[in-house]
Structures are given as C-alpha cells and as structure tokens.
Amino acid sequence: MNWLVWRQHRKQFIALAIILGVYATLAIPIGLHFWRTYQQALTTCGRTNTCDQLSSMLFQSGSDSNLNPSLPGGGVNIVVLLVLALPFLLGMFVGVPLIAREYDKGTNLLVWTRSISRRRWLTAKLLWILVATAVFAGAFAVLTTWWSKTGNTLYANRFDTLKFDLQGIAPVTYAVFAVSLGIMLGTWLKRIMVAIGIMLVVLLALQITVGAFLRPHYATPLTVTASITQGALDAKLPSDAWVVSRNFVDQHGTVSSHPFDLPDWPPRCQALANQDQAPVISGHKAGPADIDNCLTAAGYHQTAKYQPRYRYWNFQRIEAGIYLGLTVLAVATTYWLVLKRDA
Template sequence: MIWLVWTQHRRQFTYTAALVGALAVLLIVTGAVMNSDYHSALAHCGTAGDCGNLGLFQGSGWSALTTTVPLTVGVPILLGVFWGAPLVAGEYEQGTQQFIWTQSIPRRRWLLTKIGWALSAAAVWGSIVAASVTWWSRTENALGHHRFDPFKFDAQGVVPVAYAVFAVALGIAAGAVLRRTLSALGVTVAGFTTLLLVLQSFVRPHYLPTKTANLPLSRLHGGLFSGSWQFGGQLLDPTGQVVGHVVGGNDWNIQQAIPVNCVLNNPDSVRQCLSADGYRMVVHYQPASRYWTFQFIEAGIFLALAAVLVLIAYRAITRRDA
C-alpha cells in the first residue's frame, strides 16, 4: 500500500519538495547576508536600538524580501489545495478507489495510509518553511520586535506547521465528503482563510488575559513594551480623569487642551513635561514573554481541528457507499 501511494503521488511529492527546498536555500542564503549587514551596521552605531533607525531595509533588496517573505503564510493553503483536496476527491472522480478496494485492500487501510503520508509530508514541508522563515527573520525581529504582527506571527515559529497539517486535513475531509476536487479546493481555501482571520481578529488577543501598565508618560518610549502586543489605552490627568487615548503605546490623541507650559514642538519634550505635571498612561498589552505561549496555543487549536477533520474523512469514506 505504501508503494502504491508513492507511485500515485511521487510527482506531487517531487515537485513540492523541490519548491520547498529552493525556498529554504533562498532564505538561508539571503538571511545569512542580511545578518552580516546587520552586524556591520551594529558595529558602526554601537547598539541595536540605534541601528533600528539606520534604515537597514530601506532602499535595498532587503526591503522587497521583508515584504514578500511573510507571504509564506500562504504555503499551507497551497499544500491543502494541491495535496489535500485531490487526495481522496481525485480517486472518486477517476473511480480508482474501486479498483484498489477490490484488490483485498480495505477502505480503512487505504484511507489511513494515504492520510498518514499526506499529513506527515505536510508537517515536514511546513517545518522546513517555518524554520527557514524564522531563521531568516531573526535580523528583522531584532530591529523591529513586532513578532505579534499577524503576517509575522503566522509565518514564524510552530504555527505554520500546524497550519499545514490542518489545511491538508481540511482538503482531505472536503474531498471525502463532497467527492469533487474543485468543490474541495474552494472549501479548503475559504475554510482555512476564514478560520485564520477569525482567530487573528477575535480569538488570538484573548488566549491569555491582557496586562495593564500604569506609568508616567516619560516611560512611553522605554523598553517596557518592546516586542509586546499593544491594544492601546488611556491618558490620565493628575486627577485620574481620562483626557485622551494611547495609540499603540507610542503616541496619543488628547481630547482636551494640555497645560500651556507643555505646548512644545518636540513630542519627547511634551511627554517629559506632562509626566512632570502628573499625567500618566494606562496601556493594555500582551507582553513579549507570551509569544511562544501564544504560538503553542494556536498550534494546538489547529492540530485539534485537524484531528476532527481526519475523523470526518474517515467516517465519510467508511460509512458511505462507494
């Protein structure tokens, strides 16, 4: 049975392995050069904080890569479309499953072997892409500390592996239920995209309760929020009344006039002045230390859903007429 699966899908496997390998080589090579550029800049400016303002990615080939590399979040969709959706649906459309089942190979063994190899391949390819992107992104992460941003969070760490397994499982389940490849393709793309957007917008921010910081405005540009996921907050006057809103932890919208002595041209000077007058900020955020916790929580969600989809595919094939 294993040899049969390899014979049926060796071209898909070979082409996918070649593309994933080429992407990994590109990321490793460019990542090494970019990291070298970063350390050269670091040697001239002294600290990583100062280097963040050197425009290392401005006006160079790196700027294009920093825009396109996060798009590897689409790799799981491609795996689900080209591997998961046709895996079972294609068999039904061509009628080849009937021939296999009449060769003393039961449905259960046929299905589990195909699913096992498909999900294992998805996990391997997803791991290679995720590891390559994470390694490549280490320089940008050191400069920007924005790993909670959706396209960065979704393309790095362990979640891309879970995404790949889920997308392939979704394609298999859709193909087993609908028995039409094109229909399974549509369900795979729509289902994966919808679930990811819902988690990004409504679920992910609440994996753990947010923390609240009540600090002087002079701390606004300090290292407290470096790498954190900020949800805004409030600006309080000396009496504790809300007079404005913190925007992203780095700026604010003031809803009433500030003291005359603090009307200055330099924003940093304004912060120092308001802080001296007793103004404070309340910021709601997820600390940077929770990054990997969030990664594993989301990966667990997708893997659990993948297991449910495998069960759906199993029941659809073993309990329905051929």
C-alpha cells in the same frame, strides 16, 4: 499500501522537495546577507554612536517586508508572500485532490475492491500525506525562523503577524490543518473545484479570526498605567511587547481610545488651557506640562494592555494546539465519510 501511496503521489512528493529546495536557495543567501549587514552596521554604529537607531536604519518601518534599499527587499516580499500562501497552496494541490480525485475518476471503486479495508487504505494515505506536509512545512518554518534572525533581533515584537504566522511551530500546524481540511472537504463534496473554493474561504476566515480575535486572549494581558503625558506610556511599555490595546481613562473611569476633548476636562484644567487667561503658576505662564499635571491630579491616565515577549512560545503552543485540534476533527470526519458513506 505504502507502495501505492508512493506510486500515486510521488510527483507531489517530488514537487514539494523541489519547492523546498527553491526556498532554501532563496532564503539562505537572504538570511546570510541580513546577518552580515547587521554585523557590519553594528561595528560602524559603535564608532558613530548610532546603535540605538540601527533598527530604523536597516528596516524602514521595522518589519521584515519593508526593508531598506541596502537589503534585497523585493525578494523578501515575494518570499514572505510565498510562505504566507503555503497552507492555502498545500490545501489546494495536496489536500483536496487526495480523495476527491478518486471519487471523480471512479478509482475509489477499483482500490476499495482490492483485498484491503477502506480503513487501512485511508490510514496509509492520510499518514503519508500529513506526515509529508508536516515535514515540508516544518523545514519551511525552520528556514524562515533562521533567516528572520536579524529582524527578530532588531525588531523585537515577535507577535507581529508577519513573524508569528511564519516562524516557530504554529505555521507547521496551519499547513497540516489546511491539508486535512482540503482532504475532508474533497471527500465530502467529491468535487475538486467546489472543495477548493470552500477550503480557501474557510481557511482565510479561520486565520483572520484566530489571528485577530483569539490570539490576543491566549493569556490575560499585562496592564501598564501612566500619566497622560505624551510618551509616558511608551516609556513604561517594554520595547518588545505586543501592545493589545491602548486607552485613555478620565476622572470618572470612562475609557476611550482617543484623548478626551477640552469640554470634558475639569474646569480648573480647562482654565490652564485657555491661552489668554492662563494663570501664572510658580512664576511662569501655565503650559502643556501644567495641563498634564492638572489632569493627572484629577485622575486622568492612560493604560495599555500587552503581551510580554516571554509568552511567545506559549502562544505558539496554544495556537498550534488549536490547529491540531481542528486537524483531528477534520481527519475524524474524513474517516466517518469514507467508512460510513456509500461508495
């Protein structure tokens, strides 16, 4: 069977190797360039005492994809897009056609009437393809993690979608799941184009759901509370934290994502905000700081929930576990379809 899988899919295997080679030739110079620029900037900033602004100097908004003109930003955008699209492309070109094409051409009837069971045939195919996918996506993730080192150092929130989805072990499981989903849908529907369409929609919906709704809850977020003074919350939040939510809380415990309006304040704090009749407090006219103090005394505060950086690998493992679980489901369904359904 190994011979047959290699003979049938060698073009795909070679194409994957070429794509990996192209990615390496793009990513390695970018990574080196980033690191060198960063090292140079470190020595310069030491002299000018601007090292705390290094992040904004090198990265306009702190994200890898928006780079200062001093770095080859355009190329990086393309690379990031390619890596994000990888599971989708693998599902389309490797997953769906694997068995759907056999049904389409009728060759399943040729190979299923050689002298081996369908189970052995399917096991060999799945094993080769899924292992190849894992190796390929793994190499991609290693390269991405490597060239993102500068960005990871400067811009500390590793939970950013453009980091979390591209680095570590989670993206490897995205690719493996995408391929297994493609195989399952192709087997089930026996029609390549329809299966591709459904696979893309399902995968996109899943990625969005997991990223936006599940990931923030893999562990109970930590909470910080601060006075309502502007910046007080940020001062208390670790700079590398992933802030899941920020809220304002009033004297009654009402939670709002926006600051409370003047009419909702306690009357004595409202009075402080009244420009014309502002009372004099310890020798000066009441200002914003006095208003903040008044509101804080009345029980107003801000809270934030966040995931600390040390949870990064735990989150990666949880997400990888989710996708591996889904992969097992897709593979089991494929076995069921191939073994139990009529040819």
